[in-house]
Amino acid sequence: MPSSPASRPSQPPHEPGSRPRVIVTRKLAPAVEARMAELFDVTLNVDDHAFTRDELAAAMADCDVLVPTVTDVLDAELIAGAGDRLKLLANFGAGVDHIDLKAARARGIIITNTPGVFTDDTADMTMALILSVPRRLAEGEKLVRSGQWEGWSPSGMLGHRIGGKQLGIVGMGRIGQAVAHRARGFGLNIVYHNRRRLPESLEQMLGATFEPDLDALIAGSDIITLHCPRSPETRGIIDARRIGLMKSSAYLINSARGELVDEAALIEALEASRIAGAGLDVYPREPQVDARLLALKNVVLLPHVGSATFEGREVAGHKVIANIRFWFDGHRPPDQVLEGWM
Incomplete structure (x- = not known):
């Protein structure tokens, strides 16, 4: 031809x-x-x-x-x-x-x-967000810099461990697979959604389980991380309805494209504590970042540095x-x- x-x-x-x-x-x-x-x-x-x-x-x-x-x-x-x-x-x-x-x-x-x-660079940074949001690392760093830290206490700066939690990966291309490889070492249970299921041998190597129903993945995951390209089909894939499916203890990580998430719906859910937090490296109107996000303690915000090595x-x-x-x-x-x- x-x-x-x-x-x-x-x-x-x-x-x-x-x-x-x-x-x-x-x-x-x-x-x-x-x-x-x-x-x-x-x-x-x-x-x-x-x-x-x-x-x-x-x-x-x-x-x-x-x-x-x-x-x-x-x-x-x-x-x-x-x-x-x-x-x-x-x-x-x-x-x-x-x-x-x-x-x-x-x-x-x-x-x-x-x-x-940039596969490994972005996957490394994604894992940093997966760790930093539940453990409140950015919030703790700001506390030390502010001079208001009063020292260690049994109930101070409590966060959540990630071992044993379910990590839902949306988009299992190169970066999604690299994240799964890293997450397995931290004891996370890996479930993924993708347009096409991976070969069984690769699933076994990554310790990943395929979930064809995106809604089910979102509802069942403790941490959700996005790794799909921006397209007409994926724009707003995490909308208000799907944010509403998330556990109140769940975290959303986005190091792919800002347009994948309905930002207004995410901010509303964060402000109302309907989800536990978010880690964001990308935004729909870069370099502008919504002022409401800047005011939230349960969000880690990075300046699109996933590939910045x-x-x-x-x-x-x-x-x-x-x-x-x-x-x-x-x-x-x-x-x-x-x-x-x-």
């Missing part, structure tokens, strides 16, 4: 020794930027500001390759207005839900990402470089996002 135009490498004609015109929308690791400057005709984002819509439009009209990140929403209108020379969106990061894939493919634009790089960010940058080089040399990029990615 012949491949579609968007699945074949596509590049502007170039003379031997020429370099692709590349625009990078955010500041990357120094070693990555230095290597890009050696290989490409590159424009870097020196002050690391988030591109405005007008800046994105201008960049897309003036390059062969755009290197966007999750902060750049590339919708159908922007892609339709891109210059004819734009042939590759070399995304920095695994998630590409900020890009209208259908519109890009219709223009013959290749999309690549950096899969697998020196090692991971540098490896991701070099993956971007590899994808650009493969494409410019006329080969299929190793991390091309294909049909049916979601």
Whole structure:
């Protein structure tokens, strides 16, 4: 079967020794930027500001390759207005839900990402939230800094142990599996919900039980952690009704995408103590965080740092470089996002 135009490498004609015109929308690791400057005709984002819509439009009209990140929403209108020379969106990061894939493919634009790089980093941070929220670690740290701590007492700063509790994992891809692997070592009972059930051998290795009914998983779990991509189907997947199914002693952890949760319903449940707490690394209107969340003691709030390691960010940058080089040399990029990615 012949491949579609968007699945074949596509590049502007170039003379031997020429370099692709590349625009990078955010500041990357120094070693990555230095290597890009050696290989490409590159424009870097020196002050690391988030591109405005007008800046994105201008960049897309003036390059062969755009290197966007999750902060750049590339919708159908922007892609339709891109210059004819734009042939590759070399995304920095695994998630590409900020890009209208259908519109890009219709223009013959290749999309690549950096899969697998941040799996362990995000899973480590998720486990930190799973531990910190029930044990009130952030609240305790603030107490010490405030100078109001009066010393140890048998009833002071009591939290909940996590050993023996049920961890409900929503989305069992790379990160969900990495979380399950870590959680098993802490004695958590792991139940997961996924579009497709994992092979039995993998379930046994992870000590995970499949629950096809998401409502049942939510109602039965002591800690719920989200690891599914943002899509029309998953937007608001944890809505007011499902928050209402949670135990009053349960905790919600979200290190995936802020749009997966009905934030207003979550805040209402937290304020009324209808659930025990939450650990959040992502928000629906980043970098804005609802002031009501800031006022709650039973919430741990992080500034979208799931992938924020020196090692991971540098490896991701070099993956971007590899994808650009493969494409410019006329080969299929190793991390091309294909049909049916979601």
